Amino acid sequence: MKVIVIGGGAAGFFGAIACAEANPQLKVTLLEAGQKPLAKVRISGGGRCNVTHNCFDPVRLVEHYPRGGKALRGAFTRFQPKDTVQWYESRGVKLKTEADGRMFPVTDDSQTIINCLMQAADKANVKLLTGTGVKTVKQFHDEENKSYFQVELKNGKELKCDRLLIATGSNPLGYRWAKNLGHKIESAVPSLFTLNVRDPRLQGLAGVSVSNAQVKLGTGKHKIEQAGALLITHWGVSGPAILKLSAWSARFLYDLKYDSGLQINWLPEYNQETLKQKLITVKETNPKKKIVNYCPVELPKRLWQSFVSYIEIKPDKIWSEISKKELNKLVLEIVQGQYEVKGKGVFKEEFVTCGGVSLKEVNFKTMESKKCPGLYFAGEVLDIDGVTGGFNFQSAWTTSWLAGQAIATI
Structure with missing residues (x-):
């Protein structure tokens, strides 16, 4: 035969x-x-x-x-x-x-x-x-x-x-x-690709990574969620979390022509309430330290400074001077950051x-x-x-x- x-x-x-x-x-x-x-x-x-x-x-x-x-x-x-x-x-x-x-x-x-x-x-x-x-x-x-x-x-x-x-x-x-x-x-x-995200918060941070992030696309029945290491690149975001997300959302993103909102929780061990309490405690225990220089959570220093700058906290402001509005903005940036996907890259x-x-x-x-x-x-x-x-x-x-x-x- x-x-x-x-x-x-x-x-x-x-x-x-x-x-x-x-x-x-x-x-x-x-x-x-x-x-x-x-x-x-x-x-x-x-x-x-x-x-x-x-x-x-x-x-x-x-x-x-x-x-x-x-x-x-x-x-x-x-x-x-x-x-x-x-x-x-x-x-x-x-x-x-x-x-x-x-x-x-x-x-x-x-x-x-x-x-x-x-x-x-x-x-x-x-x-x-x-x-x-x-x-x-x-x-x-x-x-x-x-x-x-x-x-x-x-x-x-x-x-x-x-x-x-x-x-x-x-x-x-x-x-x-x-x-x-x-x-x-x-x-x-x-099915396996990186995401193009042009955003001032990520600009100049190529090479910065977090060991575990939670990423989401879509809403309701169409919500797709993955977690894992995330890498910031010259064109957007990559790493295991993004690659898994791209695989599970391959048809979803294709139908949207790779134009979609992306939510990132840079510290999945926290939610809005627990992170807020953490920062309030820092405000009380380290009041004289500068916000831009003192990051109380497990985030890369450059990423923290980018968030602080983005929400327009002045470089010389200390923790005791942070307003309720600024603190809430900082919490949202970390656990519920909203980004726009504008295309896809390739995985190697x-x-x-x-x-x-x-x-x-x-x-x-x-x-x-x-x-x-x-x-x-x-x-x-x-x-x-x-x-x-x-x-x-x-x-x-x-x-x-x-x-x-x-x-x-x-």
């Missing part, structure tokens, strides 16, 4: 290897349009490759997927981060866990992961064809009514196979082929999108299409995306491993 995998990224390689290793009798061909496969693996994690995350409980793991978590619940009981770690370590690649749970190769070099995948594919006799773009994908039936796929290459050649795995990431061509084969495609929009070079093949049309036990027998999907071509931290790679490893195993057992 002939198997073709389209897409030489993480999911394509992992699926081809899983299939070929599980059934050496199969002829597995992996097609990659570019000259160098695994390009996204190479640049991920700042060139270190954030392979997965050390969350080994499938119930907790799915909470990191704005789209696809429910579908992945069962899939993660069969192949999860613990299995990913074992897979790589059994092939000589040891992973390490960092303080935030992200897992990288101990070499801190994505080339280690690339070499491992390339060697595993070669050892399993996967036929890798680079510089081989695909033009069209069609399904036919022979005289015995058995289905097969015809893959037309951009160089004019045609390849036939019995089983086809599409693992083309967010490439529009993959969506087009899936749609032509009967699938509904959820529109693709960016790690482009992630939400959207893709509708999950309702895929059997998540096998990753086979419910619309087109013999067709399988894996990775980001599906309407799955995770927050930053190794979760997108993990869904790629899981879905492609399941697809490879299912194809191999036919």
